Amino acid sequence: MDRKTLLIGIGSFLFLLAVGVAVFVFAKPASFRGTTFAEPYPVASEIDLTRSDGSRFRLSELRGDVVLVFFGYTSCPDVCPTTLAELRQALLELQGQDADRVKVVFVTVDPDRDSPERVQAYVDQFNPAFIGLSGSKTDLEKVWADYGVFREIADEQSAAGYIVNHTARVSLIDPQGNLRISFGFDTPVEYIVHDLKLILKK
Amino acid sequence: MKKIIFLVSVPWMLLAACQASKITTGVLEVKDAWARPAETGDNGAVYFVIENGTAQEDMLLSAQADIASATELHLSEMEGDHVSMHQQEEIVLPAGEAVEFSPGGLHIMLVGLARDLSNGETFDITLVFEHAGEQSVTVTVKDDVNDD
Numbered sequence: 065m066d067r068k069t070l071l072i073g074i075g076s077f078l079f080l081l082a083v084g085v086a087v088f089v090f091a092k093p094a095s096f097r098g099t100t101f102a103e104p105y106p107v108a109s110e111i112d113l114t115r116s117d118g119s120r121f122r123l124s125e126l127r128g129d130v131v132l133v134f135f136g137y138t139s140c141p142d143v144c145p146t147t148l149a150e151l152r153q154a155l156l157e158l159q160g161q162d163a164d165r166v167k168v169v170f171v172t173v174d175p176d177r178d179s180p181e182r183v184q185a186y187v188d189q190f191n192p193a194f195i196g197l198s199g200s201k202t203d204l205e206k207v208w209a210d211y212g213v214f215r216e217i218a219d220e221q222s223a224a225g226y227i228v229n230h231t232a233r234v235s236l237i238d239p240q241g242n243l244r245i246s247f248g249f250d251t252p253v254e255y256i257v258h259d260l261k262l263i264l265k266k
Numbered sequence: 267m268k269k270i271i272f273l274v275s276v277p278w279m280l281l282a283a284c285q286a287s288k289i290t291t292g293v294l295e296v297k298d299a300w301a302r303p304a305e306t307g308d309n310g311a312v313y314f315v316i317e318n319g320t321a322q323e324d325m326l327l328s329a330q331a332d333i334a335s336a337t338e339l340h341l342s343e344m345e346g347d348h349v350s351m352h353q354q355e356e357i358v359l360p361a362g363e364a365v366e367f368s369p370g371g372l373h374i375m376l377v378g379l380a381r382d383l384s385n386g387e388t389f390d391i392t393l394v395f396e397h398a399g400e401q402s403v404t405v406t407v408k409d410d411v412n413d414d
Contacts, residue, residue, distance in 0.1 A: 087394075096358040114279070129295040139308075139309055140309070141308075141309035141310055141340075141373070141375050141376065141377075142340070142351065142370065143310045143342055143344045143349045143369070143370055144376070145285055145302050145304070145311075145349075146302075146370060146411075148385070149409055149410075149411050150301060150411045153409075153411045159342070185305075188297065189303065189305060208385065214347070215288070215350050218351070219348060219350070220351075220353060222338060222353055222375075222377070223335065223336030223338060223377040223393070224309055224336075224338075224375065224377045224378075226288050227351045229348060229350035229351070230348065230349060231347045231348055231349075232344070232347060232349040233347045243334060248344075248347060249344055249347075249349065250344075250370065253410050
Protein backbone atom coordinates (compact mmCIF):
# COMPACT_ATOMS: atom_id res chain seq x y z
CA MET A 65 0.00 0.00 0.00
CA ASP A 66 1.51 3.35 -0.94
CA ARG A 67 1.64 6.28 1.43
CA LYS A 68 -0.94 8.34 -0.39
CA THR A 69 -3.54 5.60 -0.12
CA LEU A 70 -2.76 5.15 3.55
CA LEU A 71 -3.15 8.87 4.21
CA ILE A 72 -6.43 8.96 2.34
CA GLY A 73 -7.59 5.94 4.34
CA ILE A 74 -6.67 7.53 7.65
CA GLY A 75 -8.15 10.84 6.49
CA SER A 76 -11.46 9.30 5.57
CA PHE A 77 -11.56 7.46 8.89
CA LEU A 78 -10.93 10.67 10.84
CA PHE A 79 -13.53 12.49 8.77
CA LEU A 80 -16.16 9.85 9.54
CA LEU A 81 -15.18 9.94 13.21
CA ALA A 82 -15.61 13.73 13.26
CA VAL A 83 -19.03 13.41 11.59
CA GLY A 84 -20.00 10.80 14.18
CA VAL A 85 -18.91 13.01 17.08
CA ALA A 86 -20.71 16.02 15.59
CA VAL A 87 -23.94 14.05 15.17
CA PHE A 88 -23.67 12.84 18.76
CA VAL A 89 -23.00 16.29 20.17
CA PHE A 90 -25.50 18.27 18.12
CA ALA A 91 -28.30 15.72 18.39
CA LYS A 92 -28.40 16.40 22.15
CA PRO A 93 -28.03 20.12 22.62
CA ALA A 94 -30.31 20.10 25.68
CA SER A 95 -28.80 19.11 28.96
CA PHE A 96 -31.75 16.82 29.68
CA ARG A 97 -31.94 13.46 27.97
CA GLY A 98 -35.69 12.99 28.21
CA THR A 99 -38.20 14.95 26.12
CA THR A 100 -38.35 18.45 27.56
CA PHE A 101 -41.26 20.85 27.82
CA ALA A 102 -40.53 24.32 26.42
CA GLU A 103 -40.55 27.43 28.58
CA PRO A 104 -42.75 28.73 30.04
CA TYR A 105 -43.16 25.32 31.62
CA PRO A 106 -46.75 24.14 31.88
CA VAL A 107 -48.01 23.91 35.44
CA ALA A 108 -48.78 20.28 36.26
CA SER A 109 -52.53 19.93 36.77
CA GLU A 110 -53.76 18.93 40.19
CA ILE A 111 -54.10 15.21 40.78
CA ASP A 112 -56.75 14.68 43.43
CA LEU A 113 -57.39 10.96 43.96
CA THR A 114 -57.84 8.30 46.62
CA ARG A 115 -55.02 6.53 48.46
CA SER A 116 -55.19 2.98 49.77
CA ASP A 117 -55.95 4.18 53.32
CA GLY A 118 -58.95 6.14 52.04
CA SER A 119 -57.30 9.55 52.40
CA ARG A 120 -57.04 12.01 49.55
CA PHE A 121 -53.84 12.41 47.58
CA ARG A 122 -53.14 15.87 46.20
CA LEU A 123 -50.20 16.42 43.89
CA SER A 124 -49.89 20.04 45.10
CA GLU A 125 -48.87 18.70 48.52
CA LEU A 126 -45.67 17.35 46.98
CA ARG A 127 -44.22 20.78 46.12
CA GLY A 128 -40.52 20.72 46.87
CA ASP A 129 -40.21 17.14 45.64
CA VAL A 130 -39.62 15.81 42.15
CA VAL A 131 -42.60 13.70 41.07
CA LEU A 132 -42.60 10.99 38.41
CA VAL A 133 -46.12 10.14 37.21
CA PHE A 134 -47.01 7.01 35.27
CA PHE A 135 -50.41 5.74 34.15
CA GLY A 136 -51.02 2.00 33.97
CA TYR A 137 -53.01 -0.87 35.47
CA THR A 138 -52.29 -3.78 37.74
CA SER A 139 -53.35 -6.56 35.33
CA CYS A 140 -50.74 -5.32 32.85
CA PRO A 141 -48.05 -8.01 32.53
CA ASP A 142 -45.40 -6.36 30.40
CA VAL A 143 -45.04 -2.60 30.00
CA CYS A 144 -46.27 -1.47 33.46
CA PRO A 145 -44.05 -3.78 35.55
CA THR A 146 -41.13 -2.98 33.25
CA THR A 147 -41.60 0.75 33.80
CA LEU A 148 -42.01 0.38 37.57
CA ALA A 149 -38.89 -1.82 37.74
CA GLU A 150 -36.97 0.83 35.81
CA LEU A 151 -38.15 3.63 38.10
CA ARG A 152 -37.16 1.58 41.14
CA GLN A 153 -33.74 1.04 39.57
CA ALA A 154 -33.41 4.77 38.81
CA LEU A 155 -34.07 5.61 42.47
CA LEU A 156 -31.56 2.99 43.61
CA GLU A 157 -28.94 4.53 41.38
CA LEU A 158 -29.61 7.99 42.79
CA GLN A 159 -28.62 6.75 46.24
CA GLY A 160 -28.32 8.96 49.27
CA GLN A 161 -30.92 11.46 50.40
CA ASP A 162 -31.81 12.60 46.91
CA ALA A 163 -33.92 9.51 46.31
CA ASP A 164 -36.23 10.61 49.17
CA ARG A 165 -37.00 13.77 47.23
CA VAL A 166 -38.29 11.77 44.26
CA LYS A 167 -41.87 10.53 44.52
CA VAL A 168 -43.20 7.95 42.10
CA VAL A 169 -46.96 8.14 41.49
CA PHE A 170 -48.77 5.35 39.63
CA VAL A 171 -52.32 6.24 38.52
CA THR A 172 -54.60 3.49 37.26
CA VAL A 173 -56.25 3.52 33.83
CA ASP A 174 -58.50 0.63 34.93
CA PRO A 175 -60.70 1.77 37.86
CA ASP A 176 -63.19 -1.09 37.38
CA ARG A 177 -60.58 -3.62 38.52
CA ASP A 178 -58.09 -1.42 40.37
CA SER A 179 -59.19 -0.24 43.80
CA PRO A 180 -56.78 2.11 45.60
CA GLU A 181 -55.78 -0.85 47.82
CA ARG A 182 -55.05 -3.03 44.83
CA VAL A 183 -52.94 -0.37 43.11
CA GLN A 184 -50.94 0.29 46.27
CA ALA A 185 -50.36 -3.46 46.86
CA TYR A 186 -49.14 -3.69 43.27
CA VAL A 187 -46.63 -0.84 43.47
CA ASP A 188 -45.47 -2.04 46.92
CA GLN A 189 -43.90 -5.00 45.11
CA PHE A 190 -41.50 -2.59 43.47
CA ASN A 191 -40.97 -0.01 46.18
CA PRO A 192 -43.24 0.60 49.19
CA ALA A 193 -42.50 4.32 48.86
CA PHE A 194 -44.26 4.40 45.48
CA ILE A 195 -47.75 5.91 45.63
CA GLY A 196 -50.57 3.94 43.95
CA LEU A 197 -53.77 5.82 43.16
CA SER A 198 -57.26 5.09 41.97
CA GLY A 199 -60.60 6.83 42.40
CA SER A 200 -63.99 7.33 40.83
CA LYS A 201 -64.15 7.18 37.07
CA THR A 202 -65.17 10.85 37.03
CA ASP A 203 -62.13 11.91 39.06
CA LEU A 204 -59.82 9.73 36.98
CA GLU A 205 -61.20 10.91 33.67
CA LYS A 206 -60.29 14.45 34.65
CA VAL A 207 -56.70 13.42 35.49
CA TRP A 208 -56.33 11.38 32.29
CA ALA A 209 -57.56 14.33 30.24
CA ASP A 210 -55.33 16.85 32.05
CA TYR A 211 -52.26 14.68 31.42
CA GLY A 212 -53.18 13.82 27.83
CA VAL A 213 -53.48 10.14 28.68
CA PHE A 214 -54.98 7.89 26.06
CA ARG A 215 -56.68 4.77 27.40
CA GLU A 216 -59.11 2.37 25.83
CA ILE A 217 -60.45 -1.07 26.66
CA ALA A 218 -59.23 -3.28 23.82
CA ASP A 219 -61.90 -5.38 22.15
CA GLU A 220 -59.68 -8.42 22.24
CA GLN A 221 -60.24 -11.69 24.01
CA SER A 222 -57.81 -12.75 26.71
CA ALA A 223 -58.01 -15.08 29.70
CA ALA A 224 -56.97 -11.96 31.62
CA GLY A 225 -60.50 -10.59 31.04
CA TYR A 226 -59.75 -7.48 29.07
CA ILE A 227 -56.65 -5.56 28.09
CA VAL A 228 -56.31 -1.80 28.44
CA ASN A 229 -54.28 0.03 25.81
CA HIS A 230 -52.78 3.18 27.26
CA THR A 231 -50.14 5.88 27.13
CA ALA A 232 -46.82 4.56 28.41
CA ARG A 233 -44.87 7.73 29.16
CA VAL A 234 -43.44 8.91 32.48
CA SER A 235 -43.90 12.62 33.27
CA LEU A 236 -41.46 14.47 35.51
CA ILE A 237 -42.79 17.32 37.64
CA ASP A 238 -40.20 19.65 39.16
CA PRO A 239 -40.18 20.90 42.79
CA GLN A 240 -42.06 24.04 41.68
CA GLY A 241 -44.92 21.93 40.31
CA ASN A 242 -44.10 22.37 36.63
CA LEU A 243 -44.11 19.72 33.94
CA ARG A 244 -40.51 19.60 32.79
CA ILE A 245 -39.57 16.33 31.13
CA SER A 246 -41.19 13.14 29.89
CA PHE A 247 -39.66 9.76 29.21
CA GLY A 248 -40.93 7.35 26.54
CA PHE A 249 -41.04 3.62 27.21
CA ASP A 250 -37.68 2.88 25.59
CA THR A 251 -35.74 5.45 27.66
CA PRO A 252 -32.67 3.84 29.28
CA VAL A 253 -32.65 4.02 33.08
CA GLU A 254 -29.38 5.96 33.01
CA TYR A 255 -31.09 8.81 31.12
CA ILE A 256 -33.74 9.05 33.81
CA VAL A 257 -31.06 9.00 36.53
CA HIS A 258 -29.12 11.68 34.66
CA ASP A 259 -32.14 13.97 34.40
CA LEU A 260 -33.20 13.39 38.01
CA LYS A 261 -29.71 14.37 39.21
CA LEU A 262 -29.81 17.53 37.11
CA ILE A 263 -33.22 18.60 38.32
CA LEU A 264 -32.41 17.84 41.95
CA LYS A 265 -29.32 20.07 41.72
CA LYS A 266 -31.32 23.12 40.63
CA MET B 267 -10.31 6.00 -6.11
CA LYS B 268 -11.20 2.31 -5.93
CA LYS B 269 -8.78 1.92 -3.03
CA ILE B 270 -10.50 4.70 -1.11
CA ILE B 271 -13.89 3.17 -1.65
CA PHE B 272 -12.46 -0.15 -0.53
CA LEU B 273 -10.85 1.29 2.61
CA VAL B 274 -13.97 3.16 3.64
CA SER B 275 -16.34 0.31 2.93
CA VAL B 276 -14.47 -2.56 4.64
CA PRO B 277 -15.79 -1.85 8.15
CA TRP B 278 -19.35 -1.52 6.87
CA MET B 279 -19.06 -4.73 4.91
CA LEU B 280 -17.83 -6.53 8.01
CA LEU B 281 -20.73 -5.10 9.99
CA ALA B 282 -23.23 -6.17 7.36
CA ALA B 283 -21.70 -9.64 7.22
CA CYS B 284 -22.09 -10.04 10.99
CA GLN B 285 -25.73 -8.98 10.88
CA ALA B 286 -26.56 -11.28 8.02
CA SER B 287 -24.87 -14.33 9.52
CA LYS B 288 -27.28 -17.23 9.80
CA ILE B 289 -27.55 -19.51 12.79
CA THR B 290 -26.68 -22.98 11.58
CA THR B 291 -26.69 -25.08 14.74
CA GLY B 292 -29.20 -27.49 13.21
CA VAL B 293 -31.50 -27.20 16.21
CA LEU B 294 -34.12 -24.83 17.59
CA GLU B 295 -33.05 -23.50 20.98
CA VAL B 296 -34.72 -21.33 23.59
CA LYS B 297 -32.19 -19.26 25.53
CA ASP B 298 -32.06 -16.88 28.50
CA ALA B 299 -35.65 -17.37 29.65
CA TRP B 300 -36.62 -15.02 32.47
CA ALA B 301 -39.61 -13.42 34.18
CA ARG B 302 -40.04 -10.56 36.58
CA PRO B 303 -41.00 -11.18 40.20
CA ALA B 304 -44.79 -11.06 40.64
CA GLU B 305 -47.41 -12.01 43.21
CA THR B 306 -50.06 -14.72 43.34
CA GLY B 307 -53.10 -13.75 41.26
CA ASP B 308 -51.19 -11.21 39.21
CA ASN B 309 -50.33 -11.57 35.56
CA GLY B 310 -46.73 -12.06 34.50
CA ALA B 311 -44.61 -12.26 31.37
CA VAL B 312 -41.86 -14.60 30.22
CA TYR B 313 -39.09 -13.41 27.92
CA PHE B 314 -36.39 -15.33 26.01
CA VAL B 315 -34.60 -15.65 22.70
CA ILE B 316 -35.52 -18.41 20.26
CA GLU B 317 -32.72 -19.37 17.90
CA ASN B 318 -33.97 -21.37 14.98
CA GLY B 319 -30.74 -22.97 13.78
CA THR B 320 -32.56 -25.36 11.47
CA ALA B 321 -32.92 -24.88 7.72
CA GLN B 322 -36.70 -24.81 8.03
CA GLU B 323 -39.07 -22.06 9.16
CA ASP B 324 -40.83 -22.99 12.39
CA MET B 325 -43.68 -21.52 14.41
CA LEU B 326 -44.32 -21.11 18.11
CA LEU B 327 -47.92 -22.26 18.47
CA SER B 328 -48.62 -22.13 22.19
CA ALA B 329 -47.20 -22.26 25.68
CA GLN B 330 -48.25 -24.04 28.86
CA ALA B 331 -47.31 -23.24 32.44
CA ASP B 332 -48.49 -25.01 35.59
CA ILE B 333 -48.00 -21.85 37.59
CA ALA B 334 -50.60 -19.83 35.64
CA SER B 335 -54.31 -20.37 35.05
CA ALA B 336 -53.79 -19.55 31.37
CA THR B 337 -50.84 -18.85 29.09
CA GLU B 338 -51.04 -16.69 25.97
CA LEU B 339 -48.70 -15.42 23.25
CA HIS B 340 -48.73 -11.63 23.17
CA LEU B 341 -47.13 -8.74 21.36
CA SER B 342 -46.94 -5.27 22.92
CA GLU B 343 -46.73 -2.59 20.29
CA MET B 344 -45.90 1.06 20.71
CA GLU B 345 -47.72 3.47 18.43
CA GLY B 346 -46.18 6.78 19.39
CA ASP B 347 -46.69 6.88 23.15
CA HIS B 348 -49.50 4.36 23.21
CA VAL B 349 -48.92 0.77 24.08
CA SER B 350 -51.36 -1.84 22.86
CA MET B 351 -51.18 -5.56 23.45
CA HIS B 352 -52.28 -8.11 20.89
CA GLN B 353 -52.71 -11.83 21.37
CA GLN B 354 -50.86 -13.82 18.70
CA GLU B 355 -52.15 -17.02 17.08
CA GLU B 356 -48.61 -18.10 16.35
CA ILE B 357 -45.16 -16.57 16.05
CA VAL B 358 -43.10 -17.22 12.94
CA LEU B 359 -39.47 -18.26 13.50
CA PRO B 360 -37.53 -17.88 10.23
CA ALA B 361 -34.84 -20.45 9.46
CA GLY B 362 -31.39 -19.43 10.70
CA GLU B 363 -32.66 -16.45 12.69
CA ALA B 364 -33.10 -15.45 16.32
CA VAL B 365 -36.40 -14.01 17.51
CA GLU B 366 -36.24 -12.02 20.71
CA PHE B 367 -39.06 -11.88 23.24
CA SER B 368 -38.43 -8.80 25.38
CA PRO B 369 -40.20 -6.16 27.50
CA GLY B 370 -42.41 -3.95 25.33
CA GLY B 371 -42.45 -6.57 22.56
CA LEU B 372 -43.17 -10.27 22.22
CA HIS B 373 -43.84 -12.15 25.46
CA ILE B 374 -45.57 -15.15 26.93
CA MET B 375 -48.33 -13.80 29.16
CA LEU B 376 -48.93 -15.73 32.36
CA VAL B 377 -52.52 -15.08 33.39
CA GLY B 378 -53.41 -15.49 37.05
CA LEU B 379 -50.28 -16.74 38.78
CA ALA B 380 -50.92 -19.66 41.13
CA ARG B 381 -48.02 -18.61 43.35
CA ASP B 382 -45.57 -15.80 43.92
CA LEU B 383 -42.59 -15.52 41.58
CA SER B 384 -39.64 -14.58 43.78
CA ASN B 385 -36.31 -13.25 42.69
CA GLY B 386 -33.77 -16.01 42.01
CA GLU B 387 -36.14 -18.97 41.77
CA THR B 388 -37.01 -20.91 38.63
CA PHE B 389 -40.08 -22.52 37.12
CA ASP B 390 -40.76 -24.53 33.98
CA ILE B 391 -42.95 -23.78 31.01
CA THR B 392 -43.57 -25.84 27.87
CA LEU B 393 -43.40 -24.27 24.44
CA VAL B 394 -45.12 -25.99 21.52
CA PHE B 395 -43.58 -25.59 18.07
CA GLU B 396 -44.97 -26.68 14.72
CA HIS B 397 -41.86 -28.68 13.77
CA ALA B 398 -39.62 -28.77 16.86
CA GLY B 399 -42.48 -30.17 18.94
CA GLU B 400 -42.69 -29.56 22.67
CA GLN B 401 -39.76 -28.06 24.54
CA SER B 402 -39.56 -27.62 28.29
CA VAL B 403 -37.92 -24.34 29.24
CA THR B 404 -36.62 -23.33 32.67
CA VAL B 405 -37.42 -19.72 33.47
CA THR B 406 -35.37 -17.72 35.98
CA VAL B 407 -37.16 -15.08 38.02
CA LYS B 408 -35.12 -11.88 38.13
CA ASP B 409 -35.30 -8.13 38.01
CA ASP B 410 -33.88 -6.93 34.78
CA VAL B 411 -33.97 -3.40 33.46
CA ASN B 412 -32.94 -1.64 30.29
CA ASP B 413 -29.80 0.01 31.64
CA ASP B 414 -27.94 0.70 28.41
